[in-house]
Amino acid sequence: MKRFIGFIKKEFYHIFRDKRSLFILFGMPVAQILLFGFAITNEINNVDIAIFDKSNDATTQEIIQKISASKYFSIKQNITNEAEIETVFQKGRVLAVLVFEKDFKKNLTKDNAAKVHVITDATDPNTANSITNYISAIIGSYQKGINKNSTLEYQIETKSRMVYNPELKSVFMFVPGVMTIILMLVSAMMTSISITREKELGTMEILLVSPLKPFQVIIGKVIPYIFLSIINAVVIVILSIFIFKMPVQGSLFLLALESVLFIITSLSLGILISTVSATQQTAMMISLMGLMLPTILLSGFIFPISSMPLPLQIISNIIPAKWFILILKGIMLKGVGPYFIWKETLILIGMTLFFIALSVKKYKIRLE
Amino acid sequence: MKNNNVIEVENLTKKFGDFTAVNSITFEVKKGEIFGFLGANGAGKTTAMKMLIGISKPTSGKAQVAGFNVFTQPEDIKKNIGYMSQKFALYDDLTVKENITFFGGIYGLSRAKIKEKRSELVEELGLGDIVNELVGSLPLGWKQKISFSIALLHSPTIVFLDEPTGGVDPITRRQFWEMIYKSANSGTTIFVTTHYMDEAEYCDRVSIMVDGKIEALDTPKKLKEHYKADNMNEVFLKLARG
Numbered sequence: 001m002k003r004f005i006g007f008i009k010k011e012f013y014h015i016f017r018d019k020r021s022l023f024i025l026f027g028m029p030v031a032q033i034l035l036f037g038f039a040i041t042n043e044i045n046n047v048d049i050a051i052f053d054k055s056n057d058a059t060t061q062e063i064i065q066k067i068s069a070s071k072y073f074s075i076k077q078n079i080t081n082e083a084e085i086e087t088v089f090q091k092g093r094v095l096a097v098l099v100f101e102k103d104f105k106k107n108l109t110k111d112n113a114a115k116v117h118v119i120t121d122a123t124d125p126n127t128a129n130s131i132t133n134y135i136s137a138i139i140g141s142y143q144k145g146i147n148k149n150s151t152l153e154y155q156i157e158t159k160s161r162m163v164y165n166p167e168l169k170s171v172f173m174f175v176p177g178v179m180t181i182i183l184m185l186v187s188a189m190m191t192s193i194s195i196t197r198e199k200e201l202g203t204m205e206i207l208l209v210s211p212l213k214p215f216q217v218i219i220g221k222v223i224p225y226i227f228l229s230i231i232n233a234v235v236i237v238i239l240s241i242f243i244f245k246m247p248v249q250g251s252l253f254l255l256a257l258e259s260v261l262f263i264i265t266s267l268s269l270g271i272l273i274s275t276v277s278a279t280q281q282t283a284m285m286i287s288l289m290g291l292m293l294p295t296i297l298l299s300g301f302i303f304p305i306s307s308m309p310l311p312l313q314i315i316s317n318i319i320p321a322k323w324f325i326l327i328l329k330g331i332m333l334k335g336v337g338p339y340f341i342w343k344e345t346l347i348l349i350g351m352t353l354f355f356i357a358l359s360v361k362k363y364k365i366r367l368e
Numbered sequence: 369m370k371n372n373n374v375i376e377v378e379n380l381t382k383k384f385g386d387f388t389a390v391n392s393i394t395f396e397v398k399k400g401e402i403f404g405f406l407g408a409n410g411a412g413k414t415t416a417m418k419m420l421i422g423i424s425k426p427t428s429g430k431a432q433v434a435g436f437n438v439f440t441q442p443e444d445i446k447k448n449i450g451y452m453s454q455k456f457a458l459y460d461d462l463t464v465k466e467n468i469t470f471f472g473g474i475y476g477l478s479r480a481k482i483k484e485k486r487s488e489l490v491e492e493l494g495l496g497d498i499v500n501e502l503v504g505s506l507p508l509g510w511k512q513k514i515s516f517s518i519a520l521l522h523s524p525t526i527v528f529l530d531e532p533t534g535g536v537d538p539i540t541r542r543q544f545w546e547m548i549y550k551s552a553n554s555g556t557t558i559f560v561t562t563h564y565m566d567e568a569e570y571c572d573r574v575s576i577m578v579d580g581k582i583e584a585l586d587t588p589k590k591l592k593e594h595y596k597a598d599n600m601n602e603v604f605l606k607l608a609r610g
Contacts, residue, residue, distance in 0.1 A: 006470055202454075206453060
C-alpha cells in the first residue's frame with residue numbers, strides 16, 4: 001500500500017509540473033463550458049430586422065409594434081423600396097426583412113386575406129428557420145386576437161408546450177455534451193498519453209522489472225486521473241448550475257454515480273489505447289481521431305442522432321458518449337431515477353468490461 | 369543452488385513464432401563476478417536478459433536467478449535484482465531526490481532507509497545541491513550514475529546493466545566502470561551487456577553471442593589466447609564472421 005501511495009504521488013508530480021497537461025486538465029473544461037454556453041447558441045435574441053411597409057396602416061403598425069416589443073427582434077430600419085432589400089442583406093445589417101403588401105388592412109377586412117412576406121438571410125439556415133418561426137408565431141397570435149370576436153365554424157387550434165427545456169435554451173443541450181467530451185478527453189486521452197510516455201522514456205520497463213505488478217502500475221497511473229476527472233465533473237456541474245441556471249432535476253447522487261461509471265469507461269478506453277500505441281503521439285492521434293471526433297459528431301451532442309442516415313445511427317450505438325449523454329439529459333433535465341436509465345447504464349458497464357478484458361489480453365501478448 | 373552461482377542457465381531458448389531469438393544457451397555466473405554479455409545488435413542479448421529479469425517467459429530450458437526459478441518465481445527474482453536500462457530511465461520531471469524516494473518506495477524500502485541511502489548516495493557521488501534539481505536538466509553522465517545508484521538502492525544480489533555506457537564520453541565511461549568495480553568488490557554480482565569491446569576487457573568473464581547462441585565463454589585473457597588475438601575486438605570479429 002505504501003508503494004502505491006508513493007506511486008500516486010509521483011503521478012501527481014508529473015501532472016502538476018507539466019503546464020500543458022495542467023491546461024488541458026483545468027483550463028479546457030472551464031473554457032469549453034463558457035464557450036459553448038455563451039457563444040454557440042441556437043436561440044435568437046435581439047435579431048436585427050428591417051420593415052418594408054407598403055401599406056402603412058393601423059394593422060401593419062400594430063403588428064410591427066408587437067414584433068418590436070418582443071425580446072427576439074429589434075427593428076433596425078425601415079425600407080421604402082424593393083431594391084433596398086438586397087442592399088440591407090448584403091451589408092449584413094439585418095437578418096430578416098418583413099414586407100407588408102399594399103393595402104394590407106383593406107385586403108384583410110375585405111377579402112379576409114392579407115399577405116406578409118418574411119425574407120430571411122439563410123446563410124445560417126438554423127437561425128433563418130428560427131426567425132421565420134418566431135415571426136409567424138407573433139403574427140399568428142395577433143391574428144387570433146382579432147378573430148376573437150368572430151366565430152369561425154371549424155377551427156383546429158394547436159397548442160404546444162415544450163417540456164424539460166421550456167425556453168429552448170441551447171446551453172441545456174450543450175452542458176451534458178461538453179461534460180461528456182471533457183471527461184472523455186481527460187480520462188481517455190490523458191491516461192493513454194501518460195502510460196505511453198512511460199513506455200517511450202523506458203521507465204515502464206524499469207517498473208515492470210520492479211516488484212510492482214503490472215496491474216498495480218496501471219491502477220497507480222489511472223487513480224490520479226479518476227480523481228481529477230471527478231473534480232472536473234464537479235466544476236462543470238457547478239458552472240452550469242450557477243452561470244447558466246442549468247437545472248439538475250434528478251438526484252445529484254445518481255448523477256455522481258453515473259459520472260464515475262463513465263469516467264471508468266473512458267479510462268478503460270485510455271488503457272486500451274495505450275496497449276496498442278508505442279508512442280505518445282500515436283496515443284494522442286488515436287484518442288483525437290478515434291475518440292474525440294466520433295464523440296463530438298456521432299454522440300448526439302451537436303447533431304441529433306435521429307436525423308442521421310441509418311448507417312450512422314447504427315454506428316452511434318457503439319459510442320459510449322451517446323449513452324452517457326442520454327443518462328445526463330435524463331437526470332439533469334427530466335429528473336428521472338435509476339429505473340429509467342438502467343439500460344444505458346448497463347450498456348456502459350458492458351462496454352467498460354469489454355475494454356478492460358481486451359486491454360488485459362493485449363497486455364499479456366506484449367509481455368510474452 | 370549449489371556452490372556460489374547466482375545465475376544458472378541451462379539450454380534456455382526463446383522463440384518468436386518460427387524465429388529463434390535465443391537458441392539453447394547455457395552458462396552460470398558466480399557471486400561477485402562482473403559478467404560481460406556480449407554480442408552484436410540483434411544477436412539476442414536483450415531477449416536473453418529479459419528472460420533472466422522476469423519480464424519475458426522462456427520457451428524452454430532451465431534458469432535460476434538469485435536462487436529463484438524464472439518460470440515459476442519471477443516475482444521473487446524481481447525483488448532481488450536491480451536493473452538499469454540503456455536509456456538510463458529516470459523521471460525527467462522529478463528531482464533527483466524525488467526519483468530516489470520513488471524508486472526506493474516501489475522496492476518497499478522504509479522511509480528511514482530511503483533517507484539513509486539517499487545521504488550515502490549524495491556523499492558518494494558528490495551530488496551536493498544537484499539532489500534538488502530536476503533530472504531533466506542534468507547531463508547524461510550524471511543521469512547514468514544516478515540511474516546505476518538507483519538500481520543498487522535496494523541492495524540487490526545481482527544488478528543487470530543493459531548497455532549502460534551508450535552515448536557517454538570515454539572519461540565518463542571510465543568513471544562509470546570504477547563504480548561497477550566498487551559495487552562488485554562489495555559483493556554485488558554485475559551482469560552487463562555491451563557492444564564496446566574495450567569494456568569487455570574490464571569484465572571477469574565474458575560470453576559472446578552470435579545469432580542466438582553463445583559461441584564463446586571465458587576470461588578475456590583466455591579468449592584472446594585461444595583466438596590468437598591482441599584484443600577483444602579481434603576476438604569478436606573472428607567469431608562474428610565465423
